[in-house]
Amino acid sequence: MRIGDAKQSYAADEALWTSTTQQVWFGLLLLSLLLFPFFASPYLLYLACLVGIAVISATGLNILTGFTGLISLGQAGFMGVGGYTVAWLSLHTSLPFPIALLAAGLLSAAIGMVIGLPSLRIKGLYLAIATLAASVFLHFVFVEWASVTGGMAGLSLRSAQLFGLTFHNDFRMYFMIMPLAVLMLLAARNIFRTRIGRAFIAIRDRDISAEILGIPLLRYKLLSFALSSFYAGVAGGLFAYFYRVVTPESFPLSMSIFYLAAIIVGGMGSILGGVLGAIFMTLVPEGLKLLTTAITPIYPQAPVFMSPLLGVVFGVLIVGFLIFEPNGLAEVWRRIRRFFHLWPFRT
Amino acid sequence: MKILEAVNVHLSFGGVAALRDISFSVPEDSITTVIGPNGAGKTSLFNCISGFYRPQQGSIFFRGQDISRLKPPARAALGLARTFQNIALFRGMTVLDNIKLGAHVHTKTGLLGALAYLGPARREEMALREEVERRIIDFLEIDHIRRQPVASLPYGLQKRVELARALAMRPQLLMLDEPVAGMNREEKEDMARFILDIKEEWGVTVLMVEHDMSMVMDISDHVVVLNFGQVIASGLPQEVQKNPAVIEAYLGDGDIATLRRRLNANTEAA
Incomplete structure (x- = not known):
């Protein structure tokens, strides 16, 4: 039960974690993230890395679609830009990975801004189609610009480097991906404590009155595109370092839809929602696969019908969320928290 | 001293003229109210001032500066703030x-x-x-x-x-589009008190559109009356209240013969 929650300064009232309980829980979370790889099996470690990458990209898309209200189907394309940038830099230079990732993010942000230009005129589904066209175009570039992208065969990378340290296995990659994911989440959370984040939400809720209130629409829409594709570019760069190969098929259109589904399931317009959605979308297919393996001894036919069924079950879960919890997993989490705020009393 | 001045503003949508040759001004440190029957063009006028519509002709001056070509965010930065008729939170x-x-x-x-x-x-x-x-x-x-x-x-x-x-928005001119529409009496009184305090304590000039006549007459320093997109009267509340053109716009001309004629015309049309 939460009591005695009064604050004496505005700074304390606007902190990210307003109570000691929250601070302690967050500290424990960070500690467990730090210790996780020392105890986890290789399979879990692999999944954790995938989750980390997905969290970064989903958060980026959430900034654009969830907070600014601009639907984008270009996320996979932006990740591709990041992936190819990192791959190219790794083959032609010996830059340390933070610089390569920064370059990936910046290039992706620049392209994102160009693709975001139509957003001043078009909204909703029309913008989705425009970004879809952009992602098809990017895919075309990945395939055809063979001298840089290696064409259909793609590019193979060397391991990421920093001060002579190579990140050649999942254990080390975890320590590259997870801190970055935490840092970028905090940064995203910070944006929405300031005027820029408020301007994004204002554009989502009522763009016309936002403009009357002094928010230049084009500038903030492009800023949102840039920020979102920066996140996608960094995620794509990590993806490239993680698999050490990028091909045009590494970033298919279905990946854009995957991220859109992630923020819908998790909760649009909530940083936590993007995180939960990314975890859900990455782990549930794996969980369904594990389930299949588990029931195979009892029912040997399981793999035969379970593999097509996976897609169906996954789809039903998403539709279920849309119908029964349109505000996503973030809302479920808020409900759980509310319950414990007054526990053992009932609201 | 005028804080805002509109000169010959003309706005039309296709063939429909919403504002015809509107000229009026808002004295500094006043509460100026725009009144008029529904569809008279009050909100269109507000939208022209805040930059949401671009009038085809005429200019709008804010503290002597022509703001007709400025985009809404630039007008906001100059100190023009507004609220909306149907709440835009x-x-x-x-x-x-x-x-x-x-x-x-x-x-x-x-x-x-x-x-x-x-x-x-x-x-x-x-x-x-x-x-x-x-x-x-x-x-x-x-x-x-x-x-x-x-x-x-x-x-x-x-x-x-x-x-x-x-x-x-730290406004210099605060534009309120029907601030008390749909409120009960107590809420209206609160709002009227806030508006007066804003003028007196904050030193902010208020320009509002309002239908509630008792409030308009109580707190306004200056009233502008619109009908069919034209300014038909302006001045002190008491003067405007007695103006025959205003009475006609709101109530008809009061001539029993005209009313009868209109009633008959309506019945025949029906």
Whole structure:
């Protein structure tokens, strides 16, 4: 039960974690993230890395679609830009990975801004189609610009480097991906404590009155595109370092839809929602696969019908969320928290 | 001294003229009210002043500067703030965030500052919070709802939050589009008191559109009457009230023979 929650300064009232309980829980979370790889099996470690990458990209898309209200189907394309940038830099230079990732993010942000230009005129589904066209175009570039992208065969990378340290296995990659994911989440959370984040939400809720209130629409829409594709570019760069190969098929259109589904399931317009959605979308297919393996001894036919069924079950879960919890997993989490705020009393 | 002046403003949508050759001015430190029957063009006039519509002809001057070609954000930066007839709050945000948003043009934090939320960005946010709390939330008596999402508030409070947001823009001219529409008597009296205080304590000039005649007559210093997109009268409330053209616009000309003729025409048409 939460009591005695009064604050004496505005700074304390606007902190990210307003109570000691929250601070302690967050500290424990960070500690467990730090210790996780020392105890986890290789399979879990692999999944954790995938989750980390997905969290970064989903958060980026959430900034654009969830907070600014601009639907984008270009996320996979932006990740591709990041992936190819990192791959190219790794083959032609010996830059340390933070610089390569920064370059990936910046290039992706620049392209994102160009693709975001139509957003001043078009909204909703029309913008989705425009970004879809952009992602098809990017895919075309990945395939055809063979001298840089290696064409259909793609590019193979060397391991990421920093001060002579190579990140050649999942254990080390975890320590590259997870801190970055935490840092970028905090940064995203910070944006929405300031005027820029408020301007994004204002554009989502009522763009016309936002403009009357002094928010230049084009500038903030492009800023949102840039920020979102920066996140996608960094995620794509990590993806490239993680698999050490990028091909045009590494970033298919279905990946854009995957991220859109992630923020819908998790909760649009909530940083936590993007995180939960990314975890859900990455782990549930794996969980369904594990389930299949588990029931195979009892029912040997399981793999035969379970593999097509996976897609169906996954789809039903998403539709279920849309119908029964349109505000996503973030809302479920808020409900759980509310319950414990007054526990053992009932609201 | 005029804070705002409209000269020969003409606005039409296709063949329909919403505003015809409108000229009027708002004296500094006054409460100026625009009245007129439904469809007279009051809200269109507001939209021209805040930059949402571009009039085809005429100019609008703010403190002597021609603002007719400025975009809405530039007008906001000059000190023009407004509220909307059918409440345009940002529903996904809390009351506090809605109000802070009003100060957008007066804050400077850039993208990198926002991402890090250190030093200057944090100081600016804290200063803003303090200003909003001291000057606006206390003044408008909305401290109990600051953490609530605006969508959950009753209508009267939403109107008040919208006023708060406009005040956070540090306006020099505050434009209120029907500030008391749909309110009960008590809420109307509160709102009238706030508007008077804004003029007297804040030194902000108020330009409003309002239908509630008792309120208009009680608090206005200057009244402008529109009908069919034209200014038909302007002056002190008492003068306007007695103006025959105004009475005709609102009530008809009062001649029993004309009324009978109109009634017969209507019955025949039916």
